[in-house]
Amino acid sequence: MTRLLAAAVAAVSLLALAGCAENPATGQPMFNMLSPDQERQLGAREHESVLEAFGGAYADPALQDYVDAVGQRLARHGEGEGIAYTFTVLDSPVVNAMALPGGYVYVTRGLLALADSEAELASVLGHEIGHVVARHAGQRVSQSLVAGLGLAILGAAVDTPELVDVAGFGAQAYLQSYSRGQEHEADDLGIRYMVQAGYDPQASAALLRKLHAQARLEARLAGRDPDSVDAFNIMATHPRALERVQRVAQAAAPGTAGQVERGAYLGVVDGLVYGARPEDGLVRGRSFVHPVLRFRFEVPEGFDIVNSDEAVYAGDGSGNVVAFDGARWRGTDMAAYLQGVWATGARLQEVERITVNGLPAATGTTRVQLESGARDARLVAIGYGEGQVYRFIFLTRPDMTEALALPLRRTTYSFEPLDAEAAGRVRPYRLRVHTVQAGETAAALAARFPHGDGHELERFRVLNGLAAGEEPAPGRRVKLVVE
Numbered sequence: 001m002t003r004l005l006a007a008a009v010a011a012v013s014l015l016a017l018a019g020c021a022e023n024p025a026t027g028q029p030m031f032n033m034l035s036p037d038q039e040r041q042l043g044a045r046e047h048e049s050v051l052e053a054f055g056g057a058y059a060d061p062a063l064q065d066y067v068d069a070v071g072q073r074l075a076r077h078g079e080g081e082g083i084a085y086t087f088t089v090l091d092s093p094v095v096n097a098m099a100l101p102g103g104y105v106y107v108t109r110g111l112l113a114l115a116d117s118e119a120e121l122a123s124v125l126g127h128e129i130g131h132v133v134a135r136h137a138g139q140r141v142s143q144s145l146v147a148g149l150g151l152a153i154l155g156a157a158v159d160t161p162e163l164v165d166v167a168g169f170g171a172q173a174y175l176q177s178y179s180r181g182q183e184h185e186a187d188d189l190g191i192r193y194m195v196q197a198g199y200d201p202q203a204s205a206a207l208l209r210k211l212h213a214q215a216r217l218e219a220r221l222a223g224r225d226p227d228s229v230d231a232f233n234i235m236a237t238h239p240r241a242l243e244r245v246q247r248v249a250q251a252a253a254p255g256t257a258g259q260v261e262r263g264a265y266l267g268v269v270d271g272l273v274y275g276a277r278p279e280d281g282l283v284r285g286r287s288f289v290h291p292v293l294r295f296r297f298e299v300p301e302g303f304d305i306v307n308s309d310e311a312v313y314a315g316d317g318s319g320n321v322v323a324f325d326g327a328r329w330r331g332t333d334m335a336a337y338l339q340g341v342w343a344t345g346a347r348l349q350e351v352e353r354i355t356v357n358g359l360p361a362a363t364g365t366t367r368v369q370l371e372s373g374a375r376d377a378r379l380v381a382i383g384y385g386e387g388q389v390y391r392f393i394f395l396t397r398p399d400m401t402e403a404l405a406l407p408l409r410r411t412t413y414s415f416e417p418l419d420a421e422a423a424g425r426v427r428p429y430r431l432r433v434h435t436v437q438a439g440e441t442a443a444a445l446a447a448r449f450p451h452g453d454g455h456e457l458e459r460f461r462v463l464n465g466l467a468a469g470e471e472p473a474p475g476r477r478v479k480l481v482v483e
């Protein structure tokens with residue numbers, strides 16, 4: 001009785017504090033916990049974490065100005081009275097867009113590469129403005145997105161989230177997304193702003209289709225079933241993509257004319273950095289190269305490398321995994337580091353000091369228990385750079401440990417410093433706009449992509465919004481990825 005009373009009192013005072021207003025965009029009553037000033041303060045605080053989590057602002061003032069101009073043109077039609085909008089292109093290859101309370105709207109360069117026209121960009125920005133105006137934006141947007149991504153990558157590499165604990169990477173395993181109703185509301189508002197600003201609203205459906213194709217491609221690249229994307233995908237804040245495509249295509253009344261601005265847009269994104277940045281390390285075939293930290297290493301044949309924020313993973317799809325990261329330590333005896341700092345909880349065996357390409361190193365083994373079964377674990381610590389240690393964990397199925405011993409030892413000894421010249425030769429991939437010549441096929445154009453993983457044709461099609469089997473028309477401008 002007393003507890004119930006206390007709860008009721010708490011609820012009443014909460015309601016009094018919150019007040020109840022009508023949302024100017026949706027006409028729905030809403031409980032808003034924060035004043036516009038408080039929202040702005042919250043957004044300003046979270047803004048820094050978003051920048052940090054997504055590689056900072058992309059260093060191209062002309063591109064930033066262009067995106068801001070499109071965003072401001074749409075925001076003039078938003079109902080959020082007095083919201084000062086800030087539009088930022090994030091230097092991240094991840095395909096995403098997001099908004100914080102107080103008018104902070106973000107789009108990644110990964111999403112810009114996928115979009116094909118100013119109208120498609122406008123559809124993304126309009127949708128995010130819709131979230132802001134309808135006040136959907138929750139806290140911790142940035143962290144939850146990052147955590148979700150890390151989890152997806154990890155799952156793909158090892159097929160079990162237990163590696164998180166084993167390796168001590170500690171990714172947060174929860175996702176926070178807007179509800180389906182809120183996504184629909186943001187879509188509807190976005191389309192309204194597009195129409196009012198003079199853009200062709202059909203671009204919304206076109207971009208959503210491309211996002212869906214991209215999610216399927218990402219799943220395939222990670223060795224997962226493409227159909228799984230509709231249950232859990234990289235665009236976790238944009239679920240049920242196909243349903244949204246249909247709704248949006250209907251809402252954007254076919255026949256509504258408007259600006260598309262394809263040529264202008266392609267001119268702006270020509271030369272955009274595509275994929276990972278050198279400062280985050282680059283995957284090049286079976287090699288991982290870090291031109292800024294100045295090292296490289298190679299994984300065995302059959303292992304696919306995935307570079308995440310926390311670590312580099314490589315898996316062979318059979319439950320054997322290489323995990324690699326860096327740590328700070330000021331000592332010089334790598335055996336002391338291995339036993340006394342890194343793996344204090346594990347009973348390491350066969351600990352020995354080794355030398356890897358002239359660098360002090362140590363290795364030891366142990367056995368770990370994962371949900372999917374036992375694994376032999378070999379740990380390797382390599383001292384390289386001032387106060388810096390690089391660490392490998394090789395997890396192998398006990399029945400495969402012997403067969404993989406030599407290939408994985410080669411991975412350890414492939415770790416080598418890069419000199420300035422070699423580091424200077426490592427460049428990021430870039431988007432290049434190309435006019436299709438007569439006789440040029442999708443396969444021929446895809447062959448120019450540098451990935452070398454056999455998925456070039458699908459990458460080309462997804463990037464250019466082409467259906468399977470569809471050929472680009474001569475004279476059409478398409479996007480290529482080049483080194």
Ligand code: ZN
Pocket residue numbers: 127131178183186237238
């Ligand atoms: Zn959304």
